Amino acid sequence: MADVFSVIPASVLRNLSDKLYEKRKNAALEIEGIVKQLASAGDHDKISAVINLLAKEFTYSSQSNHRKGGLIGLAAATVGLSSEAAQHLEQIVPPVLNSLSDQDCRVQYYACEALYNIAKVVREDFIIFFNQIFDVLCKLSASSDPNVQSAAHLLDKLVKDIVTESDQFSIEEFITLLRERMNVLNPYVRQFLVGWITVLDSVPDIDMLGFLPDFLDGLFNMLSDSSHEIRQQADSALSEFLQEIKNSPSVDYGRMTEILVERAASPDEFTRLTAITWINEFVKLGGEQLVPYYADILGAILPCISGKEEKIRVVARETNEELRSIKADPAEGFDIGAVLSIARRQLDGEWEATRIEALHWISTLLDRHRAEVLCFLNDIFDTLLKALSDSSDEVVLLVLDIHACIAQDPPYFRQLVVFLVHNFQVDHSLLERRGALIIRRLCVLLDAERVYRQLSTILEGEADLEFACIMVQALNLILLTSSELSELRELLKQSLHNAAGKDLFVSLYASWCHSPMTIISLCLLAQTYQHASAVIQSLVEEDINVKFLVQLDKMIRLLETPVFTYLRLQLLEPGRYIWLLKALYGLLMLLPQQSAAFKIIRTRLKTVPSYSFNGDQLKRAPSGNSYNQNLRFSGSQITEDGDISQDNGNLSNGINFASRLQQFEQMQRQHRMLEKSKAQSRKSSTSSSKEGTEAEAEAEAEAEASQGPSTSDSNMPPSTSSR
Numbered sequence: 001m002a003d004v005f006s007v008i009p010a011s012v013l014r015n016l017s018d019k020l021y022e023k024r025k026n027a028a029l030e031i032e033g034i035v036k037q038l039a040s041a042g043d044h045d046k047i048s049a050v051i052n053l054l055a056k057e058f059t060y061s062s063q064s065n066h067r068k069g070g071l072i073g074l075a076a077a078t079v080g081l082s083s084e085a086a087q088h089l090e091q092i093v094p095p096v097l098n099s100l101s102d103q104d105c106r107v108q109y110y111a112c113e114a115l116y117n118i119a120k121v122v123r124e125d126f127i128i129f130f131n132q133i134f135d136v137l138c139k140l141s142a143s144s145d146p147n148v149q150s151a152a153h154l155l156d157k158l159v160k161d162i163v164t165e166s167d168q169f170s171i172e173e174f175i176t177l178l179r180e181r182m183n184v185l186n187p188y189v190r191q192f193l194v195g196w197i198t199v200l201d202s203v204p205d206i207d208m209l210g211f212l213p214d215f216l217d218g219l220f221n222m223l224s225d226s227s228h229e230i231r232q233q234a235d236s237a238l239s240e241f242l243q244e245i246k247n248s249p250s251v252d253y254g255r256m257t258e259i260l261v262e263r264a265a266s267p268d269e270f271t272r273l274t275a276i277t278w279i280n281e282f283v284k285l286g287g288e289q290l291v292p293y294y295a296d297i298l299g300a301i302l303p304c305i306s307g308k309e310e311k312i313r314v315v316a317r318e319t320n321e322e323l324r325s326i327k328a329d330p331a332e333g334f335d336i337g338a339v340l341s342i343a344r345r346q347l348d349g350e351w352e353a354t355r356i357e358a359l360h361w362i363s364t365l366l367d368r369h370r371a372e373v374l375c376f377l378n379d380i381f382d383t384l385l386k387a388l389s390d391s392s393d394e395v396v397l398l399v400l401d402i403h404a405c406i407a408q409d410p411p412y413f414r415q416l417v418v419f420l421v422h423n424f425q426v427d428h429s430l431l432e433r434r435g436a437l438i439i440r441r442l443c444v445l446l447d448a449e450r451v452y453r454q455l456s457t458i459l460e461g462e463a464d465l466e467f468a469c470i471m472v473q474a475l476n477l478i479l480l481t482s483s484e485l486s487e488l489r490e491l492l493k494q495s496l497h498n499a500a501g502k503d504l505f506v507s508l509y510a511s512w513c514h515s516p517m518t519i520i521s522l523c524l525l526a527q528t529y530q531h532a533s534a535v536i537q538s539l540v541e542e543d544i545n546v547k548f549l550v551q552l553d554k555m556i557r558l559l560e561t562p563v564f565t566y567l568r569l570q571l572l573e574p575g576r577y578i579w580l581l582k583a584l585y586g587l588l589m590l591l592p593q594q595s596a597a598f599k600i601i602r603t604r605l606k607t608v609p610s611y612s613f614n615g616d617q618l619k620r621a622p623s624g625n626s627y628n629q630n631l632r633f634s635g636s637q638i639t640e641d642g643d644i645s646q647d648n649g650n651l652s653n654g655i656n657f658a659s660r661l662q663q664f665e666q667m668q669r670q671h672r673m674l675e676k677s678k679a680q681s682r683k684s685s686t687s688s689s690k691e692g693t694e695a696e697a698e699a700e701a702e703a704e705a706s707q708g709p710s711t712s713d714s715n716m717p718p719s720t721s722s723r
Contacts, residue, residue: 008034017066024069031054051074054095059071060098067102071107075118077092085118092118100115100140109151115155130169134177134196149188174200175215187230191233194222220234220238220271224271235274254289254292264279280318291332295338298339298343298361305317305357339361340376343380359399439475455475459471476517492526493527493566502654517555521555533582537586553597581608
């Protein structure tokens with residue numbers, strides 16, 4: 001130490017710790033000259049002693065002026081050493097780095113200044129301290145003192161220049177430092193980190209793209225920062241990286257896809273848009289690398305299709321279409337089960353557009369990988385069935401398309417129809433709102449006859465008679481009015497002459513028995529007019545109720561529609577279609593005379609000609625203008641209308657009408673018993689409530705009697721009105 005004092009005068013050391021900056025500066029200049037002389041003489045021992053003195057006696061001193069003087073002295077010694085400073089850096093830099101964490105802001109400022117001057121001298125040799133310097137610079141970037149921030153910014157800029165010029169910089173070590181700090185929320189630190197990422201990415205020899213998965217999530221995190229400047233810098237950095245990805249032949253899409261999928265669900269709009277944009281590019285560029293991630297990507301983009309922001313919706317739809325157009329193979333890692341699981345989960349969502357796209361995915365997978373999808377059918381079938389009750393018509397139609405595809409296998413077809421009937425039973429409003437839509441669509445997709453036969457089989461054994469009646473009435477209305485069922489109607493018209501028509505008639509008859517009007521409609525459609533007349537005459541008083549008359553009114557109006565044009569034309573031959581006339585007169589007699597339906601059918605019957613237009617002959621009815629004469633039946637000669645030559649009997653083309661009538665009457669007896677039991681239940685409940693009311697009244701009367709007559713009423717005669 002004595003040697004040091006002999007080298008550096010006491011006055012210089014005294015001025016180095018003075019409170020005045022000018023004195024400290026002059027002392028530092030003298031130290032610079034002394035060190036320069038020692039370096040020229042090659043006396044590095046004394047140089048080490050001088051540096052040691054400045055570090056221990058000054059930079060680590062408890063007095064701030066001493067610390068300031070020590071820092072400026074170390075910087076001056078480095079300048080004095082010039083090209084030989086590298087061998088003394090291990091002594092010079094650590095004390096300065098330590099001072100960067102000083103509690104005194106002025107000391108921190110001088111430490112930044114000293115380190116700047118040291119780095120300026122040694123340049124590339126400074127790299128060995130990069131990790132420590134980066135750490136303290138990251139902290140100083142968030143300093144509350146503007147002077148310290150300014151000094152740290154200048155030092156940071158110099159360090160960046162040194163790093164970009166150096167071939168000794170370790171990018172792996174830097175990425176470790178960067179990854180540890182990417183989730184810091186301080187805006188100044190974020191700005192500092194983005195600045196380093198941008199600078200290093202601009203260096204051709206540094207492959208930042210290869211390490212992008214390590215800090216990509218942090219950059220996306222900055223997109224939602226409250227500072228517009230930071231958001232802009234992060235977005236600029238991401239845009240640059242995306243452009244590099246497009247031009248790079250080798251990219252790790254897998255790790256980044258996981259990050260993007262998570263960020264696509266961010267509550268921040270800008271973050272979501274950026275993530276979806278990246279996913280869109282990845283789907284176009286990723287190829288086979290992305291196949292294992294298709295399910296995750298789908299789970300990210302489907303909710304965005306229904307987003308509030310138009311830009312996000314557009315990009316999400318484009319990405320979805322692009323993804324669906326790729327014909328991935330399970331052999332390449334395409335997980336069909338995972339994709340179906342995502343689609344099923346989205347079907348339970350609240351957004352219609354998302355549910356529609358989820359169904360498109362299921363439909364696409366069924367077309368391409370039917371066998372594999374059917375393996376997972378148990379996982380999605382219940383959800384698909386529930387979707388039939390969706391509030392959206394488009395969703396219901398798509399679900400029906402999928403069900404039709406699945407129902408090509410008979411077990412699933414029956415399961416579908418059973419579930420439909422159950423759903424209609426549980427929710428009658430669904431039958432009213434969607435019944436026609438669902439049934440008509442299924443008839444188009446799965447063959448109308450097959451659908452109606454299955455429905456009839458199920459409803460024939462339905463225990464809930466009231467629901468069965470409602471259901472067959474709905475099915476009958478669809479049968480008579482839907483254009484999709486025109487071929488089925490034509491087949492039923494041939495019931496008396498065609499084996500297929502007969503089988504269908506018999507099949508439907510079993511369930512149509514639940515409602516008198518549906519049976520009559522079926523008979524009129526099948527042109528079994530004699531049986532229609534027999535059904536009408538079999539009706540009893542209990543059958544003619546309000547519900548029956550409402551259904552009868554509907555049917556009378558349907559008789560005026562194009563569907564029954566053939567029936568109205570048959571009235572031109574009253575002599576040939578006697579049972580048709582009798583059936584129509586039977587319906588007329590069931591209607592109240594003041595009803596609109598009565599007037600409609602009476603008007604129609606009045607137009608029946610007194611002549612029978614049959615071929616080239618015009619046969620006038622016996623009694624001039626009256627068509628009533630046409631109703632003279634010769635029971636032993638006529639079976640059904642239009643076929644007078646056959647012998648009378650209960651069989652027509654193999655249809656046992658007597659047995660059918662018994663079947664109808666038996667079913668109607670069950671309905672009457674049900675109505676009676678309901679009426680008795682209502683009556684008993686009404687009686688119970690009435691008895692309860694009377695008991696309360698008697699109790700009140702007894703209470704009044706026990707209190708005795710009031711003075712105001714004592715002179716009044718006894719009342720008899722209550723008795």
